[in-house]
């Protein structure tokens with residue numbers, strides 16, 4: 102078991118990470134070369150390369166610069182400080198989770214309506230799909246502005262944008278899941294004269310869980326994107342999105358990249374958490390062995 | 391009492407209509423054990439589904455104890471054993487058996503009681519906590535039979551319930567089914583492909599033939615109600631089996647054109 106995990110996961114993953122790292126350092130040299138030449142004269146070739154990897158405002162920061170910045174802003178700043186990555190990450194995480202919760206709720210409710218109501222079945226899905234063809238970057242500012250104008254600021258507008266992105270996979274997955282019981286199972290319920298609420302609770306809902314979890318994983322990642330996008334146009338001063346924006350204003354590429362990585366780690370953490378919950382739930386339900 | 395009169399049923403499919411039942415008329419008296427026998431595709435399942443209100447006939451009339459099939463369904467008159475076991479994968483054997491009891495609102499102690507009894511009956515003792523994927527096909531089918539027997543339905547509709555079982559278990563369950571039928575006085579409609587099984591179990595045998603699905607013969611059994619497996623060697627038994635075989639053959643020759 103242990104060796105196979107090592108062989109199957111650890112070695113391939115770390116090989117790729119190392120390859121990307123090597124490639125990154127190679128690319129960083131030509132990317133930052135101009136800037137180094139402008140700032141420093143009479144460098145030897147090796148000094149030149151080392152400078153390319155350690156500029157204060159490089160075009161492309163190197164992994165160790167990003168990691169150093171992340172470690173500094175994560176562990177060596179007070180959590181309440183505006184310069185703490187934990188502080189900004191927490192702000193974004195709150196909006197992500199709130200939006201994810203609302204989106205999941207909306208998605209499940211819409212799916213229930215679509216499965217149980219003929220009129221909704223025929224009318225809702227085109228609107229749901231249409232909603233996702235509008236670029237989020239186009240409506241995010243409108244949502245922020247409209248909500249600001251009625252005095253709603255902070256977490257809620259961002260959560261709404263997260264919801265807008267995350268309800269979609271949930272609707273699609275849940276409609277499929279709630280319709281996944283086979284005809285025999287539905288006929289059986291009918292011979293027992295079960296009400297549609299009983300069919301939902303005993304049959305449709307348990308059958309839909311594998312679909313729901315798959316959707317939740319997509320949905321939570323979309324929520325995070327939504328929360329970050331929601332921080333960009335609002336002139337927000339807190340959150341990973343605001344951090345990225347501030348980084349672009351001041352040419353602080355290392356700051357942008359560290360916020361980017363923080364977002365990626367956050368997304369990975371959220372997806373893995375749901376994956377873990379899925380494994381436990383489905384195992385307990387004996388859906389997977 | 392179930393009465394089926396002049397029932398026609400046509401499925402509209404993409405490659406045109408399929409006449410699954412044509413001019414089907416027959417009666418099942420209370421306490422009868424009726425077998426439906428015929429080649430694959432002759433409409434046995436469809437007829438059972440019509441009786442259970444899972445299918446609506448295109449023409450004709452069906453009454454069940456003076457109700458429409460749908461009213462009888464809502465009055466929970468039917469225990470239906472489907473051709474495939476159809477167990478819920480996330481419920482254990484006893485969880486599956488309890489499911490209809492839960493829906494029908496039996497009390498907890500009643501649920502336990504009945505579950506234990508039917509598990510005894512189909513001899514799945516020791517497998518109560520197992521999940522369907524841990525059972526053999528035959529055991530799954532027995533669990534599904536147990537589930538249909540657990541609640542008080544007057545009418546038991548069984549669609550090839552023993553098709554997946556070996557001869558020995560099948561013989562034993564046939565005997566058990568007769569005992570159960572004698573004890574509970576349920577009305578049983580039973581689909582099978584096996585002539586001996588049909589003759590051994592039934593008070594009435596309905597022979598059917600395909601394209602279009604129709605009844606070619608209805609045989610009232612002259613065998614005594616109380617029977618054991620030895621009866622299969624009696625002259626009476628062989629005579630009835632012969633008549634069934636002839637009915638099946640007649641259905642086939644008509645098919646040649």
Ligand SMILES: Nc1ncnc2c1ncn2[C@@H]1O[C@H](COP(=O)(O)OP(=O)(O)OP(=O)(O)O)[C@@H](O)[C@H]1O
Nearest residue numbers: 401403408410429430431432433434435436437603
């Ligand atoms: N839902 C349906 N839609 C269309 N055609 C159907 C449907 N159900 C059954 N049929 C057709 O009706 C005919 C009778 O089918 P049925 O399932 O009643 O046969 P059967 O006698 O039970 O066969 P078997 O012994 O193989 O189970 C077949 O030709 C089948 O293709």
Ligand SMILES: [Mg+2]
Nearest residue numbers: 434435473549
């Ligand atoms: Mg059939």
